[in-house]
Amino acid sequence: MTDKQPLIKLSGVTKTFQNGDLATRVLHGIDLEIYPGEFVAIIGQSGSGKSTLMNILGCLDKPSTGEYFFAGKEVSDFEADELAQLRREAFGFVFQSYNLLAGATACENVEMPATYSGMPPHERRERASELLSSLGLQARLDHRPNQLSGGQQQRVSIARALMNGGQIILADEPTGALDSNSGKEVMKLLKNLSEQGHTIILITHDTHVANHAHRLIEIRDGLIVSDPGPSEVTHAPINEHKLHGEPSFSTEIKEGSKTAFRSLRSNVFRTVLTLLGIVIGVGSVITMLAIGDGAKKAVVDSISAMGSNLLVIRPGGPEQRRAWEIQTLIPADVEEINKLPHVAAALPELTGSYTLRYGNVDVSTDVNATGYQYPLARKWDIASGTFFSEEDEKNFATVAVLGKTVVRKLFGDEDPLGKYIIVNNVLFQVIGIMSERGADPGGADQDDKILVPYTTGSLRIMGRRFLRNVTVSVDSEEHMMDVQNSVHSLLTERHGTEDFTIRNMASLIDTLSATQNTMTILLGSIAAISLLVGGIGVMNIMLVSVSERTREIGVRMATGARQRNIMQQFLIEALAVSALGGVIGVILGLLAAAIVGRLGMPIDYSLGPVVLAFSCAFLTGLIFGFLPARKAARLNPVVALASE
Structure with missing residues (x-):
């Protein structure tokens, strides 16, 4: 044997464990050579260092000092993923406690090493079935x-060790948890594997078990005290570990997803509780934003319906109060404004509350004395009859157009057209009915009014010529500022001072929109806090999951899982919970918004909040799942396997 290259060679290997300031040396300079095809037993009592030596031999741990050569290549300084590759391609582990995944079948447990080596799924299944059948x-x-x-579980463990070829089988107290008959069967299997050319390294404290090996090495107090040297191998050893290549990224994600969903299914109640935080967060965001956008749309639509291309001029300068009692605007101002470029119509307006009578019915309503172009300027159509004309205005005609609310109050179901009503002791004929407008942004009923010619109202009802306000309709919104500046210059020149104020309805809409946007953002922010809390819940649950499944992580690492495979698995779990919670939250959020809309509150649905809420849920899973996933990926395989 000495003329051949050793498969494993340790030279001056030590291992020291650091616990705070306390350093404990377990191995004190191990020199060891193991050749291909040998059946070696390393025997020692508890605390002798045999398990630490096994962890180093199996590339689960690194020596503190010394050199480790595998097939002539030094591996002492390999990184974690390089050691994982070596374990995946050359080693198979048989543990005393079997270390099978509780949620996986026997076949799935055996397939596990091959999922990290790139073997196609159908080949994995076929090989696992063959091994278990054998x-x-x-x-x-x-x-x-x-x-x-117990004996069957250990045979599954042996099949798993052989899945990727199992050039070297590391068996750690393989019969320790078995009865005598099962123990004999396991040792018989290991002996058969040795005869097939596998290199067997058996770790035990039992002399009877160790005697099955061809070479018995005794370790005591971290030192090898007995080693007869390499044994004669009479069978052809398996000289090379089997390579399958690297799985593609899509394959890794697919396998990680299967593992993640299996884990989520095994803890359904906890998964539901984790989902709940995300569902509430996403649903709240969508509902709140729908309410906020609906309120904004309702206000903007209401103002726009009155005319977004309007300028409203009121008497009284910026510093004057009680502007409605100030007498600065006169009909002549309206005539001059009508001559300005881009002015579609300028309407004089005098308003006041008066009592109307028809027959024995009296109602109090608003009377608006205005110009004949009112429907054009205010974008308010006639439902029936006609609006008063320019001729009516010039002739001081006593004609009136009623809002729908006034019609209902005065006439009920009777047709008012052609009928006469009394307004402030003056007889007016009803010539038209306005279409229904509804409430304005302040909640006032726009249909509770009567419209009369300005000249008639000024002379016969209000008894004044000074205007309450002037409404200017601009032919295009793009000319709003130009017309506003022209009106301002005109009135300042005519009055000799700025004794008026101009309100730009387009600017008002922008201001209200900005205010409503702020409120929407506030509502969304409050709801987003729920999403943040849900994300923290995801992180907490994933951290608990890592703690509970530490041994599983160790088993996966022992069978060749890279750090990224472990990270992918836990990240996929977090993303799956967040994505599923996001979908359910979107559905419930839209449903809640629909219910709120049914109750009469304005609701506006749009794709943006849905995409935003779902994206936030997905990112929540990614961000809050990263820390637990990284923690899992950085676990030491030895520490993870020792976890209870």
Whole structure:
């Protein structure tokens, strides 16, 4: 044997564990050579260092000092993923406690190493079935560990060790948890594997078990005290570990997703509780934004319906109060404004509350004395009859046009057209009915009014010529500022001072929109806090999951999982919870918004809030799942396997 290259060579290997300021040296300079095809038993009592030596031999841990050569290549300074590759391609582990995944079937447990080595799924399944069948478990392929006896579980563990070829089988107290008959069967299997050319390294404290090996190495107090040297191998050893290449990224994601969803299914109640935080957060964001956008749209639509291309001129300068009692605007101002470029119509307006009578019915309503172009300027159509004309205005005609609310109050179901009503003791004939307008942004009923010619109202009803306000309709919104500046210059020149104020309805809409946007953002921010809390819940649950599944992580690392495979698995779990919660939250949020809309509150649906809420939920899973995933990926395999 000495003329051949050793498969494993340790030279001056030590291992020291640091616990705060306390340093404990477990291995004190190990020199060891193991050749291909050997059946080696390393025996020692508890605390002798045999398990630490096994962890170093199996690339689960690194030596503190010394050199480790595998097939002539030094691996002492390999990074975590390089060690994982070596474990994946060369080693198979058989543990005392089996270390099978409780939620996976026997076949799925055996397939695990191959998922990290790039073997196609159908080949994995076929090979796992063959291995289990060769070990007498052909009827147990779909059984879970809790449905198998201890001996059967250990045979599954052996099949898993052979999945990627198993050039070297590391068996750590393989019979420690078995009865004597099951223990004999396992040792017989290991002996058969040795005869097939596998290199077997058996770790035990039992001399009877160790005697099955061809070479017995005794370790005591971190030192090898007995080693007869390399044994004669009479069979052809397996000289090379089997390579399958690297799985594609899509394959890794697919396998990680299967593992993640299996884990979520095994903890349904906890998964539902985690979902709940995301669902509430996403649903709240969508509902709140729908309400906020609906309120904004209702206000803007209401003002726009009155005319977004309007300028409203009121008497009284910026510093004057009680502007409605100031007498500065006169009909002559309206005539001059009508001559300005881009002015579609300038309307004089005098308003006041008066009592109307028809027959024995009296109602109090608003009377608006205005110009004949009122429907054009205010974008308010006639429902029936006609509006008074320029001729009516010039002739001081006593004609009136009623809003729908006034019609209902005065006439009920009777047709008012052609009828006469009394307004402030003056007889007016009803010639038209306005279409229904509804409430204005302040909640006032716009249909509760009567419209009469300005000249008639000024002379016969109000008894004054000074105007309450002037409404200017601009032919295009793009000329709003030009007309506003022209009107301002005109009135300042005519009055000799700025004794008026001009309100630009387009600017008012912009201001109200900005205010409503602020309120919407505020509502959305409050709802987003729920989403943040849900994200923290995801992180907490994932951290708990990492703690609960530490041994599983160790098993996966022992079978060749890279750090990114572990990270992918836990990130996918977090993203799956967040994405599913996001979908449910979107549905419930839209449903809640629909219910609120049914109750009479204005609601505006748009794609933006839905995409925003779902994206935030997805990012929540990514961000808050990253820390637990990274923690899982950085676990030390030895520490993870030792976890209870």
